[in-house]
Amino acid sequence: MARRGEMTEIIPLEDNSSGDSIERPSRIDTAPTYNSRESHNLYPNGRPSLPPAQHHSRYSFVDTPGGSPPGTPLTGGGGASPYGNLVPPRYQSYTTVDTRSSSPSAPTPFRSQDTLRPLFPDAPSTFLKKDWVQDGSIAQLHSRDDAEFWNGWRRHLFYLAPFMTALSLALYWLYFGLRIAFVTSAQKARHTIFPLAWIFITVEICVAIPIFMQNFWTMFSLKKRRRPKLRLIGNDVPTVDVFVTCCGEDDDLVLDTVRAACDVDYPQDKFRVIVLDDGKSASLERAVRDLADTYANLYYKSRPKFPGVPHHFKAGNLNYGLDEVHTMPGGAGQFMAALDADMIPEQQWLRAVLPHLLVDPKMALACPPQLFYNTPPGDPLCQSLDFFVHVCEPIKDALGVAWCTGSGYVVRREALDEIGNFPLGSLAEDVATSTLMLGRGWKTAFVHEPLQFGTVPEDYGSHLKQRTRWAIGTVDTSFKLNFCLWGDKIKQMTFAQRTSSFLYAFLSLFNILLTISLFAMPVVLVAGKPLVAYANNEQLRWLIRSCFAAVISNRLTEFVLFIPSGYHTGQRGSRYQLWMSPYIALCLIRTFVLPTWLGGSAQAFKPTGSLQSALNERDAQRRAPMYRRLWTIVVNYLAGFHLTYVYFTLVAVVLSSYRCFLQLTLKDTLICLITHAFWPPLTFVIVCSSFWIPITYALDPPTVPDRELLLNRDPKTGIAHPTKESKTVAFKGQSAWFELEYTFTTLFTTLIFVCSFLF
Template sequence: MPPLRKADRRRSEQSPMTEMSTVSAPSTLRESQESFVEKPMTVHPVYGSYRESVSLDQPRLSRRPGLSDLHNRTLSDLMTESIPDSALEPPSGGFPLFAPGAGSTYSESQTRSSSPYPVPSPFRSQETLKPLVPDAPSTYFKRDWVKEGSIAQLHSRDDKEFLSGRKRWLFRWVAPLLCLISLSLYWFYFGLRITFIVDAQRHYKAPFPLAWVFVAIEISIAIPIFMQTLWSLFIIKKRHRPKLRLVGNDVPTVDVFITCCGEDDDLILDTVRAACDLDYPQDRFRVILLDDGKSDPLKNVLEEMRETFPNVYYMRRPKFPNVPHHFKAGNLNYGLDAVHSLPGGASEFMAALDADMIPEQQWLRAVLPHLLIDDKMGLACPPQLFYNVPRDDPLCQSLDFFVHVSEPVKDALGVAWCTGSGYVARTTALAQIGNFPCGSLAEDVATSTLLLGSGWKTAFVHEALQFGTVPEDYGGHLKQRTRWAIGTVDTAFKLRFCLWGDKVKHMTFAQRSSSFIYAFLSLFNIFLTLSIFAMPIVLIANKPLVAYANDTQLRWLIRVCFANMVFNRLCEFVLFIPAGYATGQRGSRYQLWMAPYISLTIIRSFVLPTWLGGQRQAFKATGSIKSALNERDPKRRAPMWRRIWTICVNYLAGFHVAYVYFVLVAVTLSSYRTFLTQHSLRGKLVGLLTHAFWPPLAWLIVCSSFWIPFTYACDPPNCPDREELLIRDPKTNVAHPTPEAKKIAFAPQTVLFELEYSITTAFTALVFVAAFFY
């Protein structure tokens, strides 16, 4: 990377670091970007005082006054084929209007420029790029306004680094087949259970209430797996998303917003520096820090950074008492309004980064082509990846299963979500839905849903283009995940689960189904929790949990249960290929032990009145959640007794511990009573089987999952200091995660959990074989 050079002193003096403030009267907006007027040194928003935020219930559909010319600009306005060279001299300040003329040769160093003026064209025609990009067809790009050769196709699939070769073939063709067989066996097994309970009641002329409760518990625990497996059937639908790159300096303008609210200054500055260091012409994008934390030291540092990066800006919005500021959505909306007063006005595209998300240098060049080749594409978003995930990820803080398995399937069906950071959006698309909807803690999901409902498309770009941080303590993790759950449910309620209404009228059946399923799964945590806590009560009652009329029915139940388990395990092996088998199993355990927290949060937020403990959770940025225990720092870690007390009492993990002991006591009592009441060996074995030891030992899997918070309190993982996870350029101070930090390290705990799965599998197989002899 060539050393960064300072901008011309005259340019720096003309564009001092300013803080955005408000005025009482609106300022006059230029008619178009083609007229560059000298701006005052203090920049004011074009609308004067801070505008009323958009509500999710009533989004602002009217367009900004006087911005029709800005919003209607396309790349065709930037083309220079018929413009003489003399017209390429831009006025002083702002973005240049025209791209450089063609005719120069391609050079990697020319794709980045710190000059505010045009440079010779850095791209060649697509025909000349063919030796570098073998997979790029000569007639791939049909849009007249996409210049020939300005976009290169590096590969026909954007997920090549995550899935290739035999793994792709297994995942694409074998996984859907195994999912279909697994689903069929699920329903066949539960159908037999219900049928045989009815037969047993008729045969013995007595009810089996606990058998009904137990089968309901099994179905409740299986429903999340069932829904995920059902959704995974659509893996077979091919996803057409090539790996593209925007080439040269003839590129659209972008405003990159970085939102922050109380995070550490060092964390924010690493993101700002990496954003300023993007492989993108410096005069074609701006980096705007939207600071809701109002940090003066942060503002001073950014003023100094403008000597090197004149395209970086610091903004803070005014907040007034008793006036809703709408958290992150309000912050982004303020930025979208304020940039109209910057030199050159608003850009054609906007992009957003969380304060802790460090973008890769090719971020904009990788995401923008997906919006340029389709004028109905309103938003494109890469996955959120992390560089400080601890060894073995005991709390399942990574989103690998969602971003590598679920989100590509959704993208194939046209339901890609905005995941909150790293996305690039068309400003005209956002203007149509009234910018970011307020009134929801999940403004990202709400935004992409409203875009789909308005007829726009969204894309998931499956490349590793950003890396952030996960909360470094147990409490921070709970606050983050419960906030996500509240936001998803709240958005679903306001949009009527995307089933009907004007806001979702352009959604397809797949888009409506996806939104409904994910909201339903969040709400289903309540029923899952009730079922889990009913399990020890059922076990301790010492009544048959599996009802049947004769031994033949019992043998058939065992055989179908074994077949179901075998195909379910095979399905897991293949379905978890993109994210990793261990990651997929961690996600399954996480759904169980996290269910009580999400259930309690949903009930307190949407059901209980305030006088009974109901409350609405306030937004708190992930990076601003501080650790009180420092449990992952071996030097500053709180003592074990304090960690156990805080996690078990303050964070209610004591209920998880009590549940585990309650289940173990129930299993022990049930087994003891079976031995006392049954006299023959066969009677004892069948009694154990139909009470506590019915395969695949669901109580054992639930207990091991519920024990995770306690083991985390006793033996938390060690994480190095954040600086040790970064590679920092000594000249520019720009930092990026190390290759090792981008991966989840292996830990012995994974072996213990896999040993548990192996034991339950072997036990089910043993019962299956024994059914032929007893």
């Protein structure tokens, strides 16, 4: 494996054309030096390869500060490189430049130059030639890797999020403090107990806790994240084994990923693509072997499975690949990378991720976000991970707690060897792997660049199975590692790393309490008891005012907090936490609480009954009729729970309101309505609307074009990448309807607040 790197001074940049000196950058850790045994070509026996590289040289870091005109040569290690005033590129097209000489021994073109063409559009044709490329250099294209996602005024406004979050949390707890104090005061004044009022306080806190914890995490954005946008230049690069894991997916889906993986901008003799087929598909094997005639670095592998012997799902498949590469020509690569079967990598994927491992010898793993190109318009099920990848992961990365998210990551083989490869017995081997690495003192990185695009599940059932599997895997990993609070396996984790692991496991488990507490509100209303108890009208006024302050501050915080992911995406995530909680709670109880004879099962969500055929709900031509969609989602996929809750809650609201209208005076009627069903901010409206989403999905599912229409495919090579339009979530009227609900509840809360001063 690679040896640890040494400290070396960055070469100063000089503008040879003007004579002006450029500021000397600070010192950094360089990548490890690879010896001749470690830096072999992967394909020495008959495979096309480049001439042997000089492996005694270190990787040098090439900074690209502004102020120099394009074309300014940059010196480093004896070579010259024309990096000058760089503007962050947007890689929209790739122009192939033939740099081969007439000599038959000339190496293949340096394709890394092609991705730099947008930086110098006016340069002569001889500009992107081999003579300026310095092998093994790392270019810094921008001081921030997420500059392509968001910048300018939005970034500055987002810096207010921690302060607004702190204010919102303080006002919420002031409100709850008054609620508790006034219930206690009312009990003393009336010499009775208000158990249902205490229950409603518990409901409010339970509904607010996920918001509290999510918002609390954003307060750590005060710690500035300083991860630059890097590129690895030249052909003197480490070897990489790229695993494409699959198990029963459509051949066309897998082959699109395989072709794109073979086409990445990286010397062909320094990486190989290995398809690890856990489904042992004969048709896929034939197709991959046919492609191997075009891509000499492509292989197909399928592990044997024996009856009664656990195969450990994806982790077992990856470990099989890690063992197999030792028997392949050239042995194991210095780094290992993995792609899910549906994740199409961008051409600069490896050159963008690897530098973060090379500049820090303690960096074990670097992972880009999982982005998608077939998300339905409006994303009704909140299938995109935009809030997680654009808000949560960058903050975690700043604290040194970046997770491996399962695809697109590159990992150091030395770190994998130290933890015994991928841990077995977990449905979330990616989270477990990064957690164990952090526990051994390694580092992990989140590379916030759009470097891979995949597909979300195309039906309701598959979405439930995916998300409940994630929840079970996260909780199971936490149980095995004692919630990362103590133990030998995590003894080198920092306080922030332990806190993060505990927080996300707790949020998954909290779905059980959240599901139970949601039923408390309609029960209180049916019983005819007030949701709010107080001793006198003055206390009621202060409760209303504190509630208004908490609600408005939370709304303003949401506007700022959701800036990186988009406001509507953040709101969908909040609703998703509510309607998805019964599914996650059920699976967690079955997995970790119930014995087998009571229905316990160590698996993700499984529908009841027998499904005769797929619903095809997102295909306008082939989708099942409405009655069958409703029956399947309500009965087989257990959305009947959501239907029952909405019906029960609305009946409770109507019954409670009817009792209020029996009051003798208008004032008593209004106070009764406010203190019963219509206590601001009308929690029942938001909860019922969220729980109705599965029913709405069954009645009016979104339409998604055929996958081929979402891709730009090269007719000659068959290589496909998502279109620009498919990479964003299209707007749908449902988002406007949800915003209308939020606006209405906010205005209602404001109206009650104003009335507290007038009456």
